[in-house]
Amino acid sequence: MSIWEYANPVRFMGWTGRLLPWLWGGAALLVVGGLVWGFFFTPDDFRMGSTVKIIYLHVPSALMAINGWFVMVVASLIWLIRRHHVSALVARAAAPVGAVMTVVGLVTGAVWGQPMWGTWWVWDPRLTSFFVLFLFYLGYIALWQAIEDPDAAADLTSVLALVGGVFAILSRYAVLFWNQGLHQGATLSLDAEENIADVFWLPLVTTMAGFGLLFLALVLTRARMHVRLRRARARMLRTRVA
Secondary structure (H helix, E strand, O other): OOHHHHHOHHHHHHHHHHHHHHHHHHHHHHHHHHHHHHHHOOOOEOOOEHHHHHHHHHHHHHHHHHHHHHHHHHHHHHHHHHOOHHHHHHHHHHHHHHHHHHHHHHHHHHHHHHHHHOOOOOOOHHHHHHHHHHHHHHHHHHHHHHOOOHHHHHHHHHHHHHHHHHHHHHHHHHHHHOOOOOOOOOOOOOOOOOOOOHHHHHHHHHHHHHHHHHHHHHHHHHHHHHHHHHHHHHHHHHHHHO
16 A cells, blocks of 8 residues: 555544544653653752753753754655645644644743743844744745635645745754854764753653653644645635535
């Protein structure tokens, strides 16, 4: 069976309905477990003190904010090339979730940065590109709302998603592109000298996995909602024609 058959609305509703309880359960277990582990059972950092524990919210949310846009880019490409309506709806469903993750990343970054930098905000390359990414999320959501024809909206928002992908890349790699700026480098690295200590690393990876499952659960739940709304709209149009 071709993988594209899973994009059929009927099949999509079937397999996602079976998968979602497992995603929600895994997300709840990993997010709650990771946060409790990180906030209550890890020591303070010798430089940052208890402030370091904000990483258990900041890093996973920032990661999903950026990767959420990549999900929208892939789904938008599939729509533009294959014209599968479910892919366009998945991209649409991911936008509000990614926007919320971006807000959480911005707020927790400010809370983390204030005691470290002495200010809530700086126009650091990575922070600026991350904020611009948030504006792209808002623009993408607004564009879907502004266009009545769903196919035309999917076309235009798909183009916007591809353009916004540039800022998603900048948000992820700005520290490497520009040596200037206050934002630290990667918290997790293949280089053992740059990685955080295991006592922080293990609960952080747990919360990152939990946020990943939470993102998938939210996106699939919202995508199923949009599939139902599309069906309802199609039935309403057929009733009007009849």
